[in-house]
Amino acid sequence: MCASIRQAREELIRSERIGVVGRLAASIVHDLRNPLAAIYGGAEMLMDSRLSEPQIKRLARNMYDASRRIQQMLQDLLDLGRGGPSQRQRADLREIVSRAAETLVLKAEAQSIQVVLDIPEHLYADLDSRRIERVVANLIGNAIDAMPGGGAITVSAVREGGSAMIAVRDTGPGIPAEVRDRLFQPFATSRKGNGMGLGLALSRQAVVDHGGDMWAELAPGPGACFIFRLPLEPPG
Ligand SMILES: Nc1ncnc2c1ncn2[C@@H]1O[C@H](COP(=O)(O)OP(=O)(O)O)[C@@H](O)[C@H]1O
Ligand SMILES: [Mg+2]
The missing domain is CATH 1.10.287.130 (Signal transduction histidine kinase, dimerisation/phosphotransfer (DHp) domain)
Incomplete structure (x- = not known):
């Protein structure tokens, strides 16, 4: 026994x-x-x-x-x-976002998706910039995946107190109800066979490791919007 x-x-x-x-x-x-x-x-x-x-x-x-x-x-x-x-250095958020977007421009163009970047200058943070670049690329990549028939993606940022709020908004169908409650958990995916469901979990972890946070805006209406907050260096 x-x-x-x-x-x-x-x-x-x-x-x-x-x-x-x-x-x-x-x-x-x-x-x-x-x-x-x-x-x-x-x-x-x-x-x-x-x-x-x-x-x-x-x-x-x-x-x-x-x-x-x-x-x-x-x-x-x-x-x-x-x-x-991780290697942290003073980094410019505008540069990080453009580098992330540049890697996906061809994929977006091939799907008739317009990518608009609206990031102010002089948003500096102490970052592992490659890791944050992957976060932005993940969010843009998800938006591209959600819009096989074309659309638009806007990445914008604003300074709010000591943080930057970075939003990735698309004109796709929005987040499917089946994953809404566990978006940031590993292996949550609606793209059976095409996604591992790790992108958002790893991305949120990267942002949390930098003292920030990430969430999805669950407002009614079309499209999806993911927002993350990153602590900034004081201006000046
Ligand atoms: N921009 C978006 N529009 C609609 N659904 C999204 C978007 N981004 C993420 N999702 C949903 O969240 C799920 C999890 O995303 P993610 O963690 O990146 O895993 P994966 O992309 O491998 O499925 C996706 O399968 C999709 O259902
Ligand atoms: Mg993904």
Whole structure:
């Protein structure tokens, strides 16, 4: 009897461990997929000889940025294993948002989606800028995924007290009722087979690690709006 309970317990621990490894693997795949798609898609387009010089330059730039992001994510994973601190530096939010948007412009254009950035100058914060860049890219990416038939995405920011409030708003169908209550929990997804449901959970965690917070505006009406708050450096 005792032996069989012990055996069942060991079996449970083993399967839980496998579950954790599986989830971690899924989260890595999730983050690597977007930049890999940018490299793959970029290389495919470069094989088209009718591209103009500026188009080629832009593609090469995107592929370069995407490779850099992959390298950075691999570094993050190593740091995670070592428990190392993240690299924080004084960063300009406008630059971070434009870098994040730039990586998705081609994808948006291909879907007839207009991306409008409305970020004031001089919003400085002490940040791990690559991590926050991934947060913005995740939110824009979700909005793109929600609008296969085209639309518009606006990323705006305002200073409110000692913080910046950054909003990513789209003209898509809005957040499906089935995920509304657990949006920021890992593995909450409505895109069965196409999403792991990790993007918002990891993004919110990144913002919380910077002393901020993230939520969705559940106002009636069309479109979705995600807002996050980040503590800023005092102006001046
Ligand atoms: N802009 C948006 N418009 C509509 N639904 C959204 C939007 N952003 C997120 N969602 C919903 O939240 C879910 C979770 O998003 P996320 O955590 O990024 O996981 P994934 O994109 O892998 O599904 C999505 O599956 C989708 O249902
Ligand atoms: Mg997502």
